[in-house]
Amino acid sequence: MTTKLQVSGLSKYFLTRDGEPxxxxxxxxxxxxxxxxxxxVGASGCGKTTFIRAIGGLIPVEEGEVRIDGQRVEGPGGDRGFVFQHDSLLPWRTVLDNVVFGLEVRGVKPAVSHPLAESLLQLVGLNGFDKHYPSELSGGMRQRVxxxxxxxxxxxxxxMDEPxxxxxxxxxxxMQRELLKIWxxxxxxxxxxxxxIDEAVYLGDRVLVFSSRPGKVAADIAIPFERPRPLSLKRSPQFLKIVDEIWTLIEQEVVASMQA
Ligand SMILES: Nc1ncnc2c1ncn2[C@@H]1O[C@H](COP(=O)(O)OP(=O)(O)O)[C@@H](O)[C@H]1O
Ligand SMILES: [Mg+2]
Structure with a gap:
C-alpha cells in the first residue's frame, strides 16, 4: 500500500463577525x-466541508499542510475532482458538453474528449442522454453527469461532499451501489x-468521525466488510452494530459541544 494523501497538523480558522479568529x-x-x-461523518457545522475544500486547495489553511503523492497542495489541480451536493452543471450546455467542460478548458480536442465523455456517460448509466440538457434530467441523473x-x-x-x-x-x-461499481x-x-451513517459504512473502507467544533478526527473506524457489497448488507446485524457504534460516538460529540 502506498500513501496517496498526507494531512499533517492541519488547522483552519475563520473570522467571526467581530473579526475574532x-x-x-x-x-x-x-x-x-x-x-x-x-x-x-460528523455533526452539522463540524468542519467536514472545510476539510475537503482544504484538501482540494480551494481555501488556504493557516497551519499544517496537505500532500498528494508527496507534493504539497497549494491550490486546485487536475489530480483532484469534485462532486458536490448540488450539481454544478451548466444549464445551457448539453450533458455531453458538460462532461467535456474540464477537458475543453485544458485544451483537449473534441476528437479525443467526445469519445471519452461518451464512454463515461455509459459508465454512469446515461448512454443516449448526451444531447439532453440538465433541466431535462432527474436529480439522480444530474448527479451521474x-x-x-x-x-x-x-x-x-x-x-465528494454529500453528493x-x-x-x-x-x-x-x-447511486451508492453504482458508485462502488465505478470505483x-x-x-x-x-x-x-x-x-x-449507513451510507458511510456501506461505502467506506474507513469511516472518520469528526468531533464538533473545532473539527478533529474523534474516531477512525475500519470497515471490515468484503467487496463487492450487496445492498442487503445494510440489513445484517454486524452492519447495524457498526452504524450504532458510530451513531453513539457522534451523539457524544454533539452533547459535548452543546455543553462547551
Ligand atoms: N467562509 C466562511 N467564513 C466563516 N465561517 C465559515 C465559512 N465557511 C464555514 N464556516 C464555519 O465553519 C464551520 C464549519 O463549516 P463546514 O465546514 O461547512 O461544516 P460541515 O460541512 O461539517 O457542516 C461552521 O461553523 C461554519 O459556519
Ligand atoms: Mg458540509
Missing part, C-alpha cells in the same frame, strides 16, 4: 492510502462526506 479545524493529521474509500464530469479529467482523488444528500432514498441506494473499475482514492 475562530478555529474550525484543529490540527488534523491523517494518511489515506492509494485507492482507499474514506467516508467522513456530475460524476462523469469529475471523472473526465481522470483525477487520482475524488472529493447524494438531495436524492430520494431509493435513488440514493442505487471498483476506475480505482480512485475517494473522500466522501455524508450525513447518513
Amino acid at each position: 475562530r478555529k474550525v479545524l484543529d490540527s488534523i493529521s491523517l494518511n489515506i492510502e492509494t485507492n482507499q474509500f474514506v467516508c467522513i 456530475n460524476l462523469a464530469r469529475a471523472l473526465a479529467i481522470d483525477p487520482d482523488v475524488l472529493l 447524494f444528500a438531495a436524492l430520494d432514498a431509493q435513488t440514493r441506494e442505487i 471498483a473499475q476506475k480505482r480512485k482514492t475517494v473522500l466522501f462526506i455524508t450525513h447518513q
Whole structure:
C-alpha cells in the first residue's frame, strides 16, 4: 500500500463577525492510502466541508499542510475532482458538453474528449442522454453527469461532499451501489462526506468521525466488510452494530459541544 494523501497538523480558522479568529479545524493529521474509500461523518457545522475544500486547495489553511503523492497542495489541480451536493452543471450546455467542460478548458480536442465523455456517460448509466440538457434530467441523473464530469479529467482523488444528500432514498441506494461499481473499475482514492451513517459504512473502507467544533478526527473506524457489497448488507446485524457504534460516538460529540 502506498500513501496517496498526507494531512499533517492541519488547522483552519475563520473570522467571526467581530473579526475574532475562530478555529474550525484543529490540527488534523491523517494518511489515506492509494485507492482507499474514506467516508467522513460528523455533526452539522463540524468542519467536514472545510476539510475537503482544504484538501482540494480551494481555501488556504493557516497551519499544517496537505500532500498528494508527496507534493504539497497549494491550490486546485487536475489530480483532484469534485462532486458536490448540488450539481454544478451548466444549464445551457448539453450533458455531453458538460462532461467535456474540464477537458475543453485544458485544451483537449473534441476528437479525443467526445469519445471519452461518451464512454463515461455509459459508465454512469446515461448512454443516449448526451444531447439532453440538465433541466431535462432527474436529480439522480444530474448527479451521474456530475460524476462523469469529475471523472473526465481522470483525477487520482475524488472529493465528494454529500453528493447524494438531495436524492430520494431509493435513488440514493442505487447511486451508492453504482458508485462502488465505478470505483471498483476506475480505482480512485475517494473522500466522501455524508450525513447518513449507513451510507458511510456501506461505502467506506474507513469511516472518520469528526468531533464538533473545532473539527478533529474523534474516531477512525475500519470497515471490515468484503467487496463487492450487496445492498442487503445494510440489513445484517454486524452492519447495524457498526452504524450504532458510530451513531453513539457522534451523539457524544454533539452533547459535548452543546455543553462547551
Ligand atoms: N467562509 C466562511 N467564513 C466563516 N465561517 C465559515 C465559512 N465557511 C464555514 N464556516 C464555519 O465553519 C464551520 C464549519 O463549516 P463546514 O465546514 O461547512 O461544516 P460541515 O460541512 O461539517 O457542516 C461552521 O461553523 C461554519 O459556519
Ligand atoms: Mg458540509
